Amino acid sequence: MTTVERPGAVAAPRNLDDHLVLDVRDLRMRYGTVDVLNGVDLTAQRGEVIALLGPNGAGKTTTIEILEGFRLPSAGSVRVLGVDPANGDERWRAQLGVVLQSWRDHGRWRVRELLSHLGDYYAPYATDQIQRPWPVDELLAAVGLTAHAGARVSRLSGGQRRRLDVAVGIVGRPELLFLDEPTVGLDPAARREFHELVHRLADLDHTTILLTTHDLAEAEKLADSIVILANGRIIAQGSPDQLSRRLTTDAEVRWTCDGVRHVHATMDATGFLRDLLGDYGDRVQELEVRRANLEDAYLALVHEEETGIRTGWAERVWQQQEEN
Numbered sequence: 001m002t003t004v005e006r007p008g009a010v011a012a013p014r015n016l017d018d019h020l021v022l023d024v025r026d027l028r029m030r031y032g033t034v035d036v037l038n039g040v041d042l043t044a045q046r047g048e049v050i051a052l053l054g055p056n057g058a059g060k061t062t063t064i065e066i067l068e069g070f071r072l073p074s075a076g077s078v079r080v081l082g083v084d085p086a087n088g089d090e091r092w093r094a095q096l097g098v099v100l101q102s103w104r105d106h107g108r109w110r111v112r113e114l115l116s117h118l119g120d121y122y123a124p125y126a127t128d129q130i131q132r133p134w135p136v137d138e139l140l141a142a143v144g145l146t147a148h149a150g151a152r153v154s155r156l157s158g159g160q161r162r163r164l165d166v167a168v169g170i171v172g173r174p175e176l177l178f179l180d181e182p183t184v185g186l187d188p189a190a191r192r193e194f195h196e197l198v199h200r201l202a203d204l205d206h207t208t209i210l211l212t213t214h215d216l217a218e219a220e221k222l223a224d225s226i227v228i229l230a231n232g233r234i235i236a237q238g239s240p241d242q243l244s245r246r247l248t249t250d251a252e253v254r255w256t257c258d259g260v261r262h263v264h265a266t267m268d269a270t271g272f273l274r275d276l277l278g279d280y281g282d283r284v285q286e287l288e289v290r291r292a293n294l295e296d297a298y299l300a301l302v303h304e305e306e307t308g309i310r311t312g313w314a315e316r317v318w319q320q321q322e323e324n
C-alpha cells in the first residue's frame with residue numbers, strides 16, 4: 001500500500017520488524033472431534049492490511065474470534081499487540097476494533113448519541129500519540145453518515161447500518177482492526193468510500209487491519225497481503241502481485257474442430273497452439289486463448305483442497321512459494 005504522509009501524523013516506525021502487531025504460530029482449533037484450524041501461522045506489522053479469504057466454513061471467523069480473545073484456541077501460540085488474548089486486559093481490549101458480520105441492535109439510539117456514548121469508554125485510553133475517542137463529527141464524516149447523525153438507528157438502511165458498524169468498530173481509534181465481511185450490503189459507491197477509509201486508516205493512522213472477504217477483487221484492491229484459508233489451513237499467501245504471478249500461469253485455450261468445441265488448460269499456451277495448428281491446421285476454428293485470472297486460480301485451488309482431486313494447482317503454488 002502506498003504510504004501517504006500527512007502533516008502532524010505520527011510517523012510509522014522505521015524498523016517494522018520491531019512492531020509485530022499479530023504473531024500467530026501453529027494455531028489449532030478443535031470443536032468436539034472436528035479440527036477446524038490445523039496449524040495456521042500469521043504475522044502482521046503495523047499499518048499492514050491482511051485479507052483472509054476462503055470458502056464458507058474455512059475457519060476465518062474462528063481465527064478472528066481467537067485473535068479477539070473471544071475464543072480460546074486448542075493449541076498454538078498467539079500474540080496480539082504483544083499479548084496473549086487469553087490474558088488481555090481492558091487497556092489491551094481498548095486498542096482493538098471489531099466489526100462483526102452480525103448486527104447488534106441499538107435501534108432506539110440516534111447515530112450521534114450512540115457513537116458518543118460508545119466513544120466515552122475509550123477516553124481513559126488516549127495516549128500522547130493517539131487521541132481517543134475519534135471526535136464524533138470527524139468520524140461521521142469519515143464513514144459518510146453526517147447526514148444521518150440525528151437519525152434513529154432503526155431507521156437506517158442496511159448499507160447505512162453497515163457504515164455505522166464500521167464507525168462503532170473504529171470510534172476508539174484502534175491499533176488493530178478486525179473487519180468480518182465489512183462490505184456485504186454496501187452499494188458500489190459506499191463500497192468505494194469504505195475502501196478509501198481502509199486506505200486512510202492504514203496509511204495515515206497506521207492501523208493494522210485484518211479483514212475477511214469473499215470478494216477477491218476487493219482483497220486485491222485493499223490488502224498488502226492475501227491469506228487463503230481452506231479446511232483450516234493456509235493454502236496460499238502473498239501480496240496480491242505475488243499471488244497473481246504464482247496463480248495465473250495457466251491459460252485456457254478454446255477452439256472448435258469439425259464443429260466440435262474443445263477447451264484445454266495449459267501452462268504453455270504457445271507450445272500447445274503450435275502443436276494444435278500443426279496437427280489440425282485450417283480445421284481449427286474460433287480459436288481463443290484466455291489467461292486464467294486470479295479468481296479462476298483461487299477457485300481451482302480451493303476446489304483442489306476441498307475435493308482432494310489434484311489438478312496440479314496447489315503443487316505449483318507451493319513450489320513457487322518455496323522458490324521465492
Ligand SMILES: Nc1ncnc2c1ncn2[C@@H]1O[C@H](COP(=O)(O)OP(=O)(O)OP(=O)(O)O)[C@@H](O)[C@H]1O
Nearest residue numbers: 031032036054055056057058059060061062063212
Ligand atoms: N461454536 C462452534 N461449534 C462447533 N463448530 C463450529 C463452531 N463455530 C464454527 N464451527 C465450525 O467451524 C468451521 C469453521 O467455521 P468459521 O465460522 O470459522 O468459518 P468461516 O471461514 O468464517 O466461514 P464463513 O465464510 O461461512 O463465514 C465450520 O465448519 C463451522 O461449522
